[in-house]
Every structure is written in C-alpha cells, then in structure tokens.
Amino acid sequence: MSKIKVGVIGCGSIAKHRHLPEYANNNNVEIIAVCDIVKERVSEIAKEYQAIAYTDYEELLANPEVDAVSVCTPNYLHAPISIAALQAGKHVLCEKPMATSIKDAEQMIEAAKESNKKLMIAHNQRFVPSHQKARQLIEKGEVGKIYSFRTAFGHGGPEGWSADGVNSWFFKKEQAYIGALGDLGVHKTDLLRFILGEEFTDVGAFVETSSKENADVDDTAVCVLKTESGIIGTLAASWSYVSKEDNSTIIYGENAILRLEDDPVNSLVVQYKNGEVVKYELGGIQTNDAGGQTNTQVIDQFVSALIENTEPVVNGEEGYKSLKVVLAALQSSETRQITSL
Incomplete structure (x- = not known):
C-alpha cells in the first residue's frame, strides 16, 4: 500500500516533539510538507524531514499530493485552517482545543461531513x-x-x-x-x-x-x-x-x-x-519534562483510521463535547x- 502523504501546519513545540517524530516513526506515513510563518523555523524542519517548506498554509493545501494534515497552530487558527483543509479534500488531525467557540467547532464537524474526510482532535x-x-x-x-x-x-x-x-x-x-x-x-x-x-x-x-x-x-x-x-x-x-x-x-x-x-x-x-x-x-x-519522547499514540490512531477507513476515536464530535x-x-x-x- 502506498504511504499516506502528510503535511504539518505550524512547526512549534507540539509539532516538533510530538507530531513530526511520531509521523516519522510510523511506517505508513511520509511527511512531504511543512508550514510555518517563521521562515527559518520551517526551513530547518523541512531539511530535517526532507519535506517541502511553506510559509502560507493555503499553498500547502493546494498541493494535490498531500492526503492529510496536522494543524499545530495557535488556537484561533485551528478552526479556519481545519475547515480549509477539509474543503481542500485533506484529512485533518487538529490540536486541542479544537476551536475557540462552539460555532467554529460545529463548522469543523460540518466541513468533515461535507467533504467526507476524517477529522480527529489530538486528545492523548x-x-x-x-x-x-x-x-x-x-x-x-x-x-x-x-x-x-x-x-x-x-x-x-x-x-x-x-x-x-x-x-x-x-x-x-x-x-x-x-x-x-x-x-x-x-x-x-x-x-x-x-x-x-x-x-x-x-x-x-x-x-x-x-x-x-x-x-x-x-x-x-x-x-x-x-x-x-x-x-x-x-x-x-x-x-x-x-x-x-x-x-x-x-x-x-x-x-x-x-x-x-x-x-x-x-x-x-x-x-x-x-x-x-x-x-x-x-x-x-x-x-x-521527559523531553516528550514517549509515543502519545495520537498519530498512530489517526493513521490507522485513515488506512482502515474507520471513524477516528476522538472525532470532531468528541472534541466538541x-x-x-x-x-x-x-x-x-x-x-x-x-x-x-
């Protein structure tokens, strides 16, 4: 089976210590794109994972190769980026809290339904x-x-x-x-x-x-x-x-x-x-404290939901509640x- 091609949007600590290394350790995944508004930060990460660097998430979402994305941005961007990604036909793993309002969370769930793509919230x-x-x-x-x-x-x-x-x-x-x-x-x-x-x-x-x-x-x-x-x-x-x-x-x-x-x-x-x-x-x-090297299982759960075409354990509804x-x-x-x- 061909690998799931993943993009990570937001290259701060949660991406660096959790999402990226856990994707890298999953044999079913290839990290092909990373995005951050800080150019030096994203260039460094892109080099480390041999991925394409973007400073604009819309450009990353326009890449037809990308199957799924992790949204690891500040909270206020979780909903707009997740919705845009779902509408662009990408599966989404979004960091918590999934949104900053009930309305935004509802729109994320709706976007997942309409696009028939998976939405998972990273509650580990x-x-x-x-x-x-x-x-x-x-x-x-x-x-x-x-x-x-x-x-x-x-x-x-x-x-x-x-x-x-x-x-x-x-x-x-x-x-x-x-x-x-x-x-x-x-x-x-x-x-x-x-x-x-x-x-x-x-x-x-x-x-x-x-x-x-x-x-x-x-x-x-x-x-x-x-x-x-x-x-x-x-x-x-x-x-x-x-x-x-x-x-x-x-x-x-x-x-x-x-x-x-x-x-x-x-x-x-x-x-x-x-x-x-x-x-x-x-x-x-x-x-x-531990340098965060233990596997949170969030990535593995997300990836297996994509491979097996099952509902993610912590789907949008769960994150919303x-x-x-x-x-x-x-x-x-x-x-x-x-x-x-």
Whole structure:
C-alpha cells in the first residue's frame, strides 16, 4: 500500500516533539510538507524531514499530493485552517482545543461531513495505559457506583515548553482565547468523559490570571463538574505549579478508589474497600519534562483510521463535547453562576 502523504501546519513545540517524530516513526506515513510563518523555523524542519517548506498554509493545501494534515497552530487558527483543509479534500488531525467557540467547532464537524474526510482532535489522555485500565475496571463494574473524582493538570507554564518562550501566543488572548483551561483543562474534560462514560451537565468555575504577568488569559482554574448520573468532582488546570508537573486523577467509587498517575512508580493504584491494594506499573504518562519522547499514540490512531477507513476515536464530535465543558467553565466564572450544558 502506498504511504499516506502528510503535511504539518505550524512547526512549534507540539509539532516538533510530538507530531513530526511520531509521523516519522510510523511506517505508513511520509511527511512531504511543512508550514510555518517563521521562515527559518520551517526551513530547518523541512531539511530535517526532507519535506517541502511553506510559509502560507493555503499553498500547502493546494498541493494535490498531500492526503492529510496536522494543524499545530495557535488556537484561533485551528478552526479556519481545519475547515480549509477539509474543503481542500485533506484529512485533518487538529490540536486541542479544537476551536475557540462552539460555532467554529460545529463548522469543523460540518466541513468533515461535507467533504467526507476524517477529522480527529489530538486528545492523548485517553490512550495513556493507566487511563485505559481505569475505564475497563469501571466498565466491568469492579469499582461499583462512582461517587466522585478529582483531577488536576498543572505545570510551570508554556514558557518552558513553547517555541517562543515567554513571548508565546499561549499568553495572548487574541491568539489563544483561553489559557490553562484550553491548554490543559480540556485534556481532562476529555479524559473524564472517557473514563466515566458519561457527559457533564453542569459546571461551576473560578478562573484567574494570578501567576503570569505577561498573560491576558487564565493561568489557574478550578472547576466543579457534575455528570448526568450525578457524579460530582473537581478539575484544576494551572500554569502555576512551579515544581513537578501534576497530571493525576482520583476516582472515588463504591468498592474502590482509583489513583491514576498519582504515584511516581505505579501509574494506577487501586485501593479496595476491603483493604486490599493493587498496584499497576503500566508505564508513565507523557510529560513535557521527559523531553516528550514517549509515543502519545495520537498519530498512530489517526493513521490507522485513515488506512482502515474507520471513524477516528476522538472525532470532531468528541472534541466538541470536551470543548463545551471548558467554555462553560469560562462562562460560569464570568457570570458567577453554575452553567448548565
């Protein structure tokens, strides 16, 4: 079978550390085009991957050789570029958050339907082994009724990770629209929806900019969430955790407590009601600290959906449902009221 020819639009850190190396490691893919508005950056990447360099994404999309693209740009460009790519007949893997408004997300889903092309959103938390295992235990009924949860995703902020450091687009409202909630919080809303197997119905949130002087977006957010069956819990998303990254989730059930990514060695610890404790060493979650060399599986999942002509696991609808929760959290913080989804 001929290889899938891929273009990557936006050559910042997420492309450099995740998309490009993971495409390069997939035998079914050939990276043929890369695009970035920073000419030096894209020239360097193009040389490394022997791809054509573009500084205008429309020119890349006009290349008939390109079958699929990754959209790794600042948030405000996710929707317009994804829609243009789908309309140009390309499959799309878009970074999260998929869009900065409900309307834009809906238009992306519509464009995928109309063009009959795949749209996947790069939510990688579902593919983490401990998260998969937790979902299985819950599905099998081993944990019993779920009462509550708490989840956090926080680190010192994008300046340590983003290609532009402290001058990063992440801190600028007109380019990012949403800060830590869109960068980290949306990963956790997606994860919780996946693990609990339920949708959220209500969100209350406090959202602040307290640690970043150069930001006009949120850098610290704490949300209270409720699902359709009445499971309640908290979600914290922050760029103000100055030491080790926190990426943990704890699920409190009738028969057991599940601790995910909460212990440095055992990625899942199950504490049963009867006092028994089971520890699983399933391999860690990908962190920005580790140089990000572990495979997130996002690319492999996207590629296999293209090869097998199946619906991507995290399709546009899934990305949309996860986005809705963080946008509702922003609304709740602004109105000082619980937002119903």
